[in-house]
Amino acid sequence: MSSSRPDRRSVLKAAALGVATTLPLPGCRDSARAERPSQEGAPVMSQSSEPRLPVLFIGHGSPMNAIEDNTWTHAFRALASQLPKPRAILAISAHWFLPGTFVTGNERPRTIHDFGGFPRALYEMQYPAPGSVELAQRVVKLLGPSRASVQTDWGLDHGTWTVLHHLRPDADVPVVQLSIDARLAPSEHLALGRALAGLRDEGVLIMGSGNVTHNLRHAFTSMRAGNLATPPWAERFDQDVARALEQHDGAFLARVIETEAGQLSHPSIDHFLPLLYAAGAARDNDAVRFPITGFDLASLSMRSVLLG
Numbered sequence: 387m388s389s390s391r392p393d394r395r396s397v398l399k400a401a402a403l404g405v406a407t408t409l410p411l412p413g414c415r416d417s418a419r420a421e422r423p424s425q426e427g428a429p430v431m432s433q434s435s436e437p438r439l440p441v442l443f444i445g446h447g448s449p450m451n452a453i454e455d456n457t458w459t460h461a462f463r464a465l466a467s468q469l470p471k472p473r474a475i476l477a478i479s480a481h482w483f484l485p486g487t488f489v490t491g492n493e494r495p496r497t498i499h500d501f502g503g504f505p506r507a508l509y510e511m512q513y514p515a516p517g518s519v520e521l522a523q524r525v526v527k528l529l530g531p532s533r534a535s536v537q538t539d540w541g542l543d544h545g546t547w548t549v550l551h552h553l554r555p556d557a558d559v560p561v562v563q564l565s566i567d568a569r570l571a572p573s574e575h576l577a578l579g580r581a582l583a584g585l586r587d588e589g590v591l592i593m594g595s596g597n598v599t600h601n602l603r604h605a606f607t608s609m610r611a612g613n614l615a616t617p618p619w620a621e622r623f624d625q626d627v628a629r630a631l632e633q634h635d636g637a638f639l640a641r642v643i644e645t646e647a648g649q650l651s652h653p654s655i656d657h658f659l660p661l662l663y664a665a666g667a668a669r670d671n672d673a674v675r676f677p678i679t680g681f682d683l684a685s686l687s688m689r690s691v692l693l694g
Contacts, residue, residue, distance in 0.1 A: 439472055439586045440694035443594040443664040444549050447682055449501050452548035453508055458688055461678040462552035465690060468677060469553065473589030474521045474560040476582065478663045479545030480596035482565040483656040487534040490563045491522040496541035513547035518560035521590065525564060528581050545595040566659050573640040575659050579666020592667045594660030598627050598687035599651040608684035620685040623647040631691055634670045668693040
């Protein structure tokens with residue numbers, strides 16, 4: 387699919403001109419590590435007879451990962467075979483970040499192309515998964531109607547559909563997206579994740595989508611300079627987060643963004659917060675795996691986490 391790939395100069399130009407709604411990253415060629423995939427074929431989950439579903443956080447990276455054939459897309463497809471088929475998916479994407487907690491209530495959520503400066507093939511992509519009004523209403527009930535509400539003016543943004551294109555390529559599972567309230571403290575996002583944990587026993591895959599480190603200024607500067615060395619602050623933050631996840635240390639995860647490495651890793655907190663929903667929905671006895679690790683463009687962590 388390399389013929390659809392824009393050159394890096396054109397993407398940088400688009401970003402510099404402010405074309406993108408969220409600053410895009412071009413495709414990647416850095417190293418990633420994927421665990422050996424297990425056999426697929428798990429049955430559709432039911433509320434009563436099936437085991438609890440795991441929780442997933444995925445580092446989504448560039449929108450171009452939807453159409454490129456690269457290290458990360460190979461890893462996404464390997465990850466897909468490690469996941470059972472859920473009844474539905476609740477996605478928490480870094481790109482629905484606004485004042486308020488909302489849930490998509492569309493029966494047919496639209497595919498949102500919330501970026502600029504990319505090839506036509508990316509804008510022509512559709513992810514026609516159905517929605518689930520039932521799940522949207524269930525999420526509101528769990529979070530409380532005074533805090534959350536159903537909306538139909540959003541859909542599935544690229545933090546959701548570019549990875550589900552690889553995880554569920556047939557778009558055969560209903561998908562509901564939950565917004566991230568920009569007004570809340572990290573600990574409050576963690577608490578919302580805890581409130582949603584029961585969905586795992588109802589056949590729902592809770593999926594956070596962001597990046598463990600996300601400093602686009604550094605990433606683009608490194609790309610221009612041809613410097614792919616990962617800076618110490620990105621390595622440190624990535625490892626600190628991984629250790630806290632292994633120890634189920636939610637309190638540390640809620641405050642780590644305040645450290646020097648945290649500030650450098652996240653000039654804006656939006657790509658970190660989906661991880662807190664995943665961590666909140668995990669149980670203390672859940673196994674913790676990192677099916678994908680590595681850095682793109684020097685400092686962008688592509689770490690994914692599977693809990694349970």
